[in-house]
Amino acid sequence: MHGLSFDIAHMLAGSLVLVSFLMLYQVRLTALLHALALHALVLAASVAWQAHIQDAPHLYVTAALALGFKAALIPWALRRIVFRLGIHREIETVGGIGLTMLAGMALVALSLQVMLPVTAMEDPVAREDVALALSVVLIGLLMMVTRRNAVSQVVGFLSLENGIILAATGARGMPLVVEISVAFSVLIAFIVVGIFLFRIRERFDTVDVGALDAFRGGRA
Secondary structure (H helix, E strand, O other), X not given: OHHHHHHHHHHHHHHHHHHHHHHHHOOEHHHHHHHHHHHHHHHHHHHHHHHHHHOOOHHHHHHHHHHHHHHHHHHHHHHHHXXXXXXXXXXXXXXXXXXXXXXHHHHHHHHHHHHHHHOOOOOHHHHHHHHHHXXXXXXXXXXXXXXXXXXXXXXXXXXXXXXXXXXXXXXXOOOHHHHHHHHHHHHHHHHHHHHHHHHHHHHHOOOXXXXXHHHHHHHO
16 A cells, blocks of 8 residues: 555656646646646645545645635636736747756756755655655746746746645645645735736736836836
């Protein structure tokens, strides 16, 4: 049973990394938001499996929060924002998709190289999950750095937070109060970002970060 538990946990954590690459590859906002929902769905499945193999019922609450907020509510609300702002278009990237994907693969290799030796004495399931979770976090950071659109940078932040949750649950979980506070802090941050994006759109008629930098330079 331990071998099966390891295989399924490893498959789900690895799937989260693959979906992170899928998000990194997307060049249109609507496709990126669909990938974000899939990312949260895989996270919910991974957390639910960890709840099963750890015999930790409180992790089912975390899985339910990920499924309800991250896989359904937040992608739906972001799609509403995209529709209201009228920004159905391609996402501009720094350096192009090819270089970004290569950088993502390098970050995954770095995560495995750093984390696997450090966690050599830990439980094999937790060891693999933490290493792959760090990959998800770094890919989320890469997405935030290489995307010029503010909405796609928000998506990168949300995927980064998914990696943190995966690491916490793989390392024998977090207290339930911490999980709930994280979920609500993400929700509040999302509401603030939504209002911020509307204000940017109203003031500058764009949410392109490069255009905003050019406007700031023109004012200077």
